[in-house]
Amino acid sequence: MNTPNYQAAYNVATRMRNVSSSAIRDLLKHAAEPGMISLAGGLPAPDLFDFEGLAKASADVMRDAPVSALQYGVTAGQPDLRKALVELMNTRGAAVDANDIVVTTGSQQGIDLMARVMLDKDDIVCIERPSYLAAIQTFALSEAKFVGVEVDDHGMDVDALEKMLDTCAVKPKMIYTVATFANPSGATMSLARRKKLLQLAVKHEVFVVEDDPYGELRSRGDSLPPLITIAKEIPGATAWCGYVSTLSKILSPGFRIGWMILPAALRNYAEIAKQGMDLHTSTFTQAVAARYLESGRLYERLPSIRASYKERNEALADALKRHLAGALTYVQPDGGMFLWAKWCDTKINSAALLKFALPEKMIFVPGEHFYADQPLHHSIRLSFATPTPKQLDEGIRRLAVAVAKMRISSTDGIAQAA
Ligand SMILES: Cc1ncc(COP(=O)(O)O)c(C=O)c1O
Structure with missing residues (x-):
């Protein structure tokens, strides 16, 4: 029996009509198929989850403070966790106070809160080209308009941003950047560009949000300070930038623990918006995360977590050299979880290629999904986070087979996206 289509009858909110489901979340359904290698x-790599440490932290919480872990909590976050996050931020070179922190349900909620606080319909948000898909989705739900700023090996092209800000008829409300090991580009914004970005934010009175889920996962080179730290050296800049981060990539995404650091006036609005969303983030996972951070285990384990992602990062680069030499242009990232590449043969459409990769039992994300407009169809995002080095090699071998089969199957050697 056909299910009746109620779409018109429901008359859903206008903002829902132009947004689609995340291509990545849809692809994840395939990732669970037997034998599939998902890039x-x-x-996060499942072998890096600290089952033992988290079991102990959970047991400690239930033994020592079960009531506060199970009861409703304050919207800004539990004091123990906020205190532990102050320590974590210190290790990142940011001196903050516990009161500066709002705990969020994943950093995704932090992005959503920023959108709710800052963006009205048709407001302009500047994003990197390419940019994090779920941020694009969130800003689209706010019915914002996008201005894309190109990214190169050193992150967002701030000269292009300057030109845009100097000449635009309508000033953007917000600039969103993943400045370190960006998703999807893998690029890291240089110190000089970070400074210039903040100077532009002050000059044009545009609020910058730095989203930093990957900064801890450095494979090589020296860490760069977050924008909120650099802002202290630039007159006026602390008022024009905020920071969003998460425990998802270094501890567990299932915990859904993120946090945001904002100037006081915006923080108040963010708290009010959060009250309307979920009252507060899970007190239980906050308590366990706080215990875990206090135990020092994360800091003990971070070097081996970094080493493991570095090994995977290298394994992917080696596999590309072995199986797809000369086929792609890319810069190997200095950390994070993603390698961004473009097919040298620009006629290769990655979305079409995915259809040939699926039967070979490997998946990747076509780069086109990371653009709000004018997508680059020959771009591709390869994640090295989850597979083992051996699986990465096999995954790229399968990708090379998919490319070969796609060339054979299409008349001009290149399949087009359906
Ligand atoms: C750039 C970026 N921001 C935010 C998130 C959301 O992370 P979470 O909500 O798990 O903290 C992700 C997840 O992949 C991400 O890549």
Whole structure:
């Protein structure tokens, strides 16, 4: 029996009509198929989860403070966790106070809160080209308009941003950047560009949000300070930038623990918006995360977590050299979870290629999904986070087979996207 289509009758909100489901979340359904090698999602490597440490932290919480872990909590977050996050931020070179922190349900909620606080319909948000898909989705739900700023090996092209800000008829409300090991580009914004970005934010009174899920996962080179730290050296800049981060990539995404650091006036609005969304983030996972951070285990384990992602990062680069030499242009990222590449043969459409990769039992994300407009169809995002080095090699071998089969199957050697 056909299910009646109620879409018109329901008359859903206008903002829902032009948004689609995340291509990555849809692809993740395939990732669970037997034998599939997924270079699609940015899922942390399961072998890096600290089952033992988290079991102990959970047991400690239930023994020592079960009531506060099970009761409703304050919207800004539990004091123990906020205190532990102050320590974590210190290790990142940011001196903050516990009161500066709002705990969020994943950093995704932090992005959503920024959109709710800042964006009205048709407001302009500047994003990197390419940019994090779920941020694009969130801003689209706010019915914002996008201005894309190109990214190169050193992150967002701030000279292009300057030109745009100097000449635009309508000033953007917000600039969203993943400045370190960006998703999807893998690029890291240089110190000089970070400074210039903040100077532009002050000059044009545009609020910059730095989203930093991957900064801890450095494979090589020296860490760069977050924008909120650099802002202290630039007159006026602390008022024009905020920071969003998460425990998802270094502890567990299932915990859904993120946090945001904002100037006081915006923080108040963010708290009010959060009250309307979920009252507060899970007190239980906050308590366990706080215990875990206090135990020091994360800091003990971070070097081996970094080493493991570095090994995977290298394994992917080696596999590309072995199986797809000369076929792609890319810069190997200095950390994070993603390698961004473009087919040298620009006629290769990655979305079409995915259809040939699926039967070979490998998946990736076509780069086109990371653009709000004018997508580059020959771009591709390869995640090295979840597979083992051996699986990465096999996954790229399968990708090379998919490319070969696609060339054979199409009359001009290149399949087009359906
Ligand atoms: C750039 C970026 N921001 C935010 C998130 C959301 O992370 P979470 O909500 O799990 O903290 C992700 C997840 O992949 C991401 O890549």
